[in-house]
Amino acid sequence: MKKYIIYLSLSLFFILGIFLYQGFSLRDANLHLVVCDVGQGDAIYIKTPSGKDVLVDGGGNDKVLDCLTKHMPFWDRTIELMILTHPDADHITGLVPVLQRYSVLHFVTSKTSKETGIYKKFIQALREEGLTPKYAFLNDKIDFGDGLISDVLWPSPDALDEFKSPARVNELSVIQVLAFGKFKALLTGDAQVKVQDRIVGSLSGIDVLKVPHHGSKTGMSDYYLNKLRPSLAVISVGKSNRYGHPTSFSLDLLSKYAIKTLRTDRDGEVEIISDGKSYWIKE
């Protein structure tokens, strides 16, 4: 009997050690923006300065789970906010296992839908979690209460009519600027150049750009980058994907403006940390 108590105490001791380690190493007052390495697709994990967990898209497989496991302590099984930019498979698929395995408190998405199997599966998982979507529109604001604010730039209500055809859900992607102090990051979803050029007019001081649509040919224009001039661009893309992303057109454009570019297919996951004054990339 004594022996088992000692075993259990040892195990308790180790788990307390892990608890303390993760408690200290994964907690600080900074904003963490992680572009997860999920292959072809988007999945961006955000830890707000006060430690809230936010997930923007889930990628096209369940690799996002590894990303969450790595960045969240083992006892934290709650995602405070889940955002789906638009319901394409390479953004929605990974959200299904996340809904099954985590407790998700809020869900925000674009007011559009699809007829695919994975979309139905997602809606089912959403229902089982007891979540009803809130639709994001231009001028909406999400205040995390700790200095981090998300400004929604797209879609505008009349865009719903303009891009009604199901083939154009990309154009209805939720686009948002994350602002923490002086730091600003632009999350673009898969919206194409027509939309991106429209939102870029009002923007200034963007540090980090999530390159639209995995660096496809129709994601960015010269005008767009010239206006935006971020210091860092991140492309979420899979190794030798069948779409040929990122295109040399996009890469040339980025190098024309001398923008440091990181790609998840080459550099793996990209973690950007900001204290509200400056930002740095975690090695």
Add this chain to the structure above:
Amino acid sequence: MKNSLIFFYVFLILILSIRLILFYSNQKTYTQGEKISFVTQVNSNPKEYSSYQTLYLKLDPINKVLIKTDTDKKLFYGDYIKVSGNLDILVLNSGAHIFTLNYPQIEANFRENNPALALVYNIRQKIINNFRSNLDPISSGLMLGIVFGIKENLPKDFLQSIQVTGVMHVIAASGMNVTMVSAFLFYLFASFIKRQLAIFFSILGIVFYTAIAGFEPSIVRAAVMGIIVFSAQILGRQQYSLHTLLITAFLMLFVSPELLFNTGFALSFTATFGLLYIPDLFKRFQNSFTESFITTISAQIATMPILIINFGNYSVFSILVNGLVLWTIPPLMVLGAIAAFFSFVFAPLSLLFLYLSLPFLYFFESVVGVFAQFGNTLNIKNFPLSFVIAYYLFLISIILFKFKK
């Protein structure tokens, strides 16, 4: 041994031989192109090629059939599957023939429709949900695999690592796992409550476990063997348990002769045998701390050749990795079973036991992760049967020598 005892065993062996000969000589014959459909348990790991995979399946007690199928069909050791297709018979140069099935219809995870089991599956699903919403994907998948043989939830990459390092058998709820856990439960309870009561509680625990594992025949057999033998061990002398083990095995073989070539049966028989006799060889190292380690090592020594034949030909690291991780199995199974039990009674307590299992799970994951990097470059192919026989003769003679003294 007394003469009457020798006579008794000779008699048993004679009866069993007649039964086996009659059974194996009256088997069905097959014709080329015949349409067949059968339910079988996957007994080995598929070989993957770029666009297809091949796997030997048991067609009937004596015949194997080589199937070829798409790589996206997930086939795991221990799963029951229903296969239907047109049989091909290939005659080799040597004159021997092999059966093949090309791209047959495969119904994975085949289960007989049984309303009594519906409740069990319901319970099982609840446990799966509880585990995976509280632990990370690898830990929860590993835990479900180790405790209940449920493999669907393991991430593909990690499953690959498990296969490469040759520890697939621990997530297959094999007979050996059940045997190890029944031994663990019996000695755990016997160390602090009355023997009769200890047996009662252990049996309850084992029955709960076999129910959640879906009453798979291999697990039920291992459980029966464990219950009978360890009860005898606690109640009586060591010799009694040997006789109960032999008689139980005899009865099982007599009722279903196809067990003769069943990996799970061989594993639970040898593991039980090992747990009864091998710990004595380590008596001088025995104290309350090494005890569970010795228990595990004993099961491992007794089953090693069978493990190598069935799983180990994937990696030379298999023996090393097994040696490093196997001691975590009994505590993990016990913690997992308790956590599963409490997911219905009182969820926070279930969470506590899941957290307590995390250090063991992390250790297991790291060892598998480290050795998986080395890959499977060096294979032990065609492990000779003569070595297996020599191994067991050697083992038995050591045990006999020890007991003569």
